Amino acid sequence: MIKSVTLKDIARETGVHTSTVSRALDPEAKKALTDEVVDRVRNAAQRMGYRRNRLASGLRTSRTMTVGLLIPDITNTLFPPIVRGVESILENAGYASIIVNTDNDIDRENKLVEVLLERGVDGIIDAAAHRSDPRIVEVAQENVPIVTVNRLIEGATVPSVVNDDAEGIRMLLDHLYAASHRNIAHIAGPKTLSTGVARRLAFERTTKKMGLQIPNQAVVHATRFDEDAGWLCAETLFQSNWKFTAILCANDRLAIGAIDYLEKHGMKCPKDISVTGFNDLPFLDRISPGLTTVRVEQFEVGRLSAELLVKMMKDPSAEVPPTTVLPVQLIERASVAAPKT
Amino acid sequence: MIKSVTLKDIARETGVHTSTVSRALDPEAKKALTDEVVDRVRNAAQRMGYRRNRLASGLRTSRTMTVGLLIPDITNTLFPPIVRGVESILENAGYASIIVNTDNDIDRENKLVEVLLERGVDGIIDAAAHRSDPRIVEVAQENVPIVTVNRLIEGATVPSVVNDDAEGIRMLLDHLYAASHRNIAHIAGPKTLSTGVARRLAFERTTKKMGLQIPNQAVVHATRFDEDAGWLCAETLFQSNWKFTAILCANDRLAIGAIDYLEKHGMKCPKDISVTGFNDLPFLDRISPGLTTVRVEQFEVGRLSAELLVKMMKDPSAEVPPTTVLPVQLIERASVAAPKT
DNA sequence: TTGAAAGCGCTAACAA
DNA sequence: TTGTTAGCGCTTTCAA
Numbered sequence: 001m002i003k004s005v006t007l008k009d010i011a012r013e014t015g016v017h018t019s020t021v022s023r024a025l026d027p028e029a030k031k032a033l034t035d036e037v038v039d040r041v042r043n044a045a046q047r048m049g050y051r052r053n054r055l056a057s058g059l060r061t062s063r064t065m066t067v068g069l070l071i072p073d074i075t076n077t078l079f080p081p082i083v084r085g086v087e088s089i090l091e092n093a094g095y096a097s098i099i100v101n102t103d104n105d106i107d108r109e110n111k112l113v114e115v116l117l118e119r120g121v122d123g124i125i126d127a128a129a130h131r132s133d134p135r136i137v138e139v140a141q142e143n144v145p146i147v148t149v150n151r152l153i154e155g156a157t158v159p160s161v162v163n164d165d166a167e168g169i170r171m172l173l174d175h176l177y178a179a180s181h182r183n184i185a186h187i188a189g190p191k192t193l194s195t196g197v198a199r200r201l202a203f204e205r206t207t208k209k210m211g212l213q214i215p216n217q218a219v220v221h222a223t224r225f226d227e228d229a230g231w232l233c234a235e236t237l238f239q240s241n242w243k244f245t246a247i248l249c250a251n252d253r254l255a256i257g258a259i260d261y262l263e264k265h266g267m268k269c270p271k272d273i274s275v276t277g278f279n280d281l282p283f284l285d286r287i288s289p290g291l292t293t294v295r296v297e298q299f300e301v302g303r304l305s306a307e308l309l310v311k312m313m314k315d316p317s318a319e320v321p322p323t324t325v326l327p328v329q330l331i332e333r334a335s336v337a338a339p340k341t
Numbered sequence: 342m343i344k345s346v347t348l349k350d351i352a353r354e355t356g357v358h359t360s361t362v363s364r365a366l367d368p369e370a371k372k373a374l375t376d377e378v379v380d381r382v383r384n385a386a387q388r389m390g391y392r393r394n395r396l397a398s399g400l401r402t403s404r405t406m407t408v409g410l411l412i413p414d415i416t417n418t419l420f421p422p423i424v425r426g427v428e429s430i431l432e433n434a435g436y437a438s439i440i441v442n443t444d445n446d447i448d449r450e451n452k453l454v455e456v457l458l459e460r461g462v463d464g465i466i467d468a469a470a471h472r473s474d475p476r477i478v479e480v481a482q483e484n485v486p487i488v489t490v491n492r493l494i495e496g497a498t499v500p501s502v503v504n505d506d507a508e509g510i511r512m513l514l515d516h517l518y519a520a521s522h523r524n525i526a527h528i529a530g531p532k533t534l535s536t537g538v539a540r541r542l543a544f545e546r547t548t549k550k551m552g553l554q555i556p557n558q559a560v561v562h563a564t565r566f567d568e569d570a571g572w573l574c575a576e577t578l579f580q581s582n583w584k585f586t587a588i589l590c591a592n593d594r595l596a597i598g599a600i601d602y603l604e605k606h607g608m609k610c611p612k613d614i615s616v617t618g619f620n621d622l623p624f625l626d627r628i629s630p631g632l633t634t635v636r637v638e639q640f641e642v643g644r645l646s647a648e649l650l651v652k653m654m655k656d657p658s659a660e661v662p663p664t665t666v667l668p669v670q671l672i673e674r675a676s677v678a679a680p681k682t
Numbered sequence: 683t684t685g686a687a688a689g690c691g692c693t694a695a696c697a698a
Numbered sequence: 699t700t701g702t703t704a705g706c707g708c709t710t711t712c713a714a
Contacts, residue, residue, distance in 0.1 A: 056707030
């Protein structure tokens with residue numbers, strides 16, 4: 001922080017009162033002033049290199065034009081496009097974003113919410129929410145505008161913008177079924193995250209509807225959405241005595257881990273086992289085999305969540321839809337083939 | 342922003358003055374107080390859910406415990422690890438970060454610096470600096486602590502933490518030479534970025550030292566560090582009448598674009614043409630062919646830059662090294678082979 | 683149309 | 699060891 005030109009300086013320079021300077025610089029309030037005064041003040045401000053002190057104005061108005069962004073981990077390529085989507089709206093609306101990484105640790109998340117609140121953020125976009133996230137719900141109830149993105153908090157009234165997980169899983173199962181797979185395993189995501197559970201439920205519901213026999217051992221839960229967890233879950237699946245020809249994974253990184261496991265154990269994807277992912281992370285079209293997956297609209301989901309948030313920040317009593325669901329798209333690549341006969 | 346418990350509330354509750362409350366809550370100042378008072382105040386604060394208003398304290402002290410982070414584009418996988426490196430230091434030191442994306446547009450960068458300064462950041466880490474970046478230099482001269490990371494500003498005194506570009510290029514050329522390449526083309530980075538120029542200069546200097554004949558047409562400049570630019574540059578190279586067996590690219594994304602171009606034109610990498618990158622982005626080990634490249638310490642470069650910044654913020658007259666250069670490492674993968682004979 | 687005055691919540695110099 | 703006081707820079711009500 002740097003000492004700089006203040007309203008008082010401009011007032012002295014132009015021979016008007018600071019309150020008049022303040023008005024002249026405010027697009028709304030300046031309407032009440034003579035054009036001549038407005039010009040004089042604005043010119044002086046420009047010339048003197050005036051920069052509004054948002055700490056001071058925020059202290060006065062309780063609006064900092066800053067929002068908080070909770071991200072699990074910015075190095076996970078799922079999130080940067082969401083951030084850009086959020087920013088595409090926020091920047092134009094005059095907001096800056098404080099971004100923090102929770103590492104999916106709810107204690108960290110709670111602590112970081114405090115970091116944001118201390119800095120007086122006008123609202124929060126939470127891409128790191130847990131299915132059960134009492135602290136976020138609490139803060140939302142204290143009238144801090146919050147929207148969750150990509151994930152949702154169950155049983156709460158925090159608005160969310162999410163992808164159509166159920167439809168994505170249905171598409172993948174359809175695709176696997178069409179490729180003649182009948183014994184399909186599922187590497188499910190963490191039980192603490194709405195995406196993990198929504199996709200697993202969709203898996204169970206859809207396979208049932210399709211009339212597939214899916215034993216309990218066919219579904220293994222990952223504790224994290226990453227490659228290591230995918231590897232471990234694949235290991236568990238192969239250690240069970242149930243035979244399967246395909247693994248539907250709750251996200252791309254689990255799928256990559258599973259494929260790594262296969263290849264380290266002398267199997268080929270898709271020749272021996274077909275594997276599918278979810279999210280369509282960047283670069284997935286370039287790896288071998290190309291991963292069949294479901295594309296989610298990362299940028300768009302971010303953009304929409306920011307639109308909702310801006311609406312809520314402008315008008316705390318604004319009506320926003322509790323859940324906005326974005327369509328997803330099946331991306332067929334090389335990791336699915338007909339099972340060996 | 343939400344109205345909340347203030348020092349005054351706690352003062353009223355505990356029967357001491359607000360200044361005493363302020364002291365009791367400050368680890369330094371509390372030493373001057375009775376343990377009993379400190380306990381009483383801290384308990385009350387805890388119980389009442391006190392949260393320090395950093396706007397108010399920042400207004401008073403000119404320190405917001407917030408820093409600004411200028412990034413070209415967070416969706417470029419080079420930068421998230423740098424951000425995490427920065428955060429690893431900043432978070433522990435009590436700072437939060439406002440992150441903005443400049444898209445390598447210097448006008449945007451200048452505008453966003455203003456956004457940061459308005460919010461009273463205590464310092465700035467600039468991963469988006471241009472070789473010539475007068476505004477950043479200006480701001481640094483106004484005693485805002487700034488350090489550039491990954492790139493540097495030429496002829497300025499803004500401290501920087503960068504990778505050993507020259508050594509990386511030398512390693513790559515060594516490697517290509519050892520694989521019997523003698524006619525090596527270079528897709529150089531943007532002329533406006535220090536990384537682009539440093540690597541090109543190293544290319545020219547090293548090839549000369551090696552006694553290689555490198556005509557002018559062998560070096561093509563990309564206007565951006567991305568795949569499209571890599572494609573375009575490859576096209577230019579092949580349209581010239583000079584024959585080469587390898588392309589050393591100024592970064593990984595250019596290399597990927599070049600490889601795409603090759604394959605779309607019936608050539609194979611590395612069979613027909615060898616290609617190398619720079620940075621070792623995540624996922625590069627999984628694409629085909631695996632890209633031979635130079636690994637830079639992304640996290641570490643971020644971590645170090647934050648350490649310097651913290652030092653500067655704590656003590657504006659602290660001595661920090663003008664340039665810190667981190668070692669790089671050659672990563673041999675499949676994109677280099679001996680030239681066809 | 684403009685000025686005066688108060689106060690957002692906090693910290694720090696000074697006084698007691 | 700604690701209280702008093704002033705003021706960071708801004709906005710906004712009220713008054714003129």
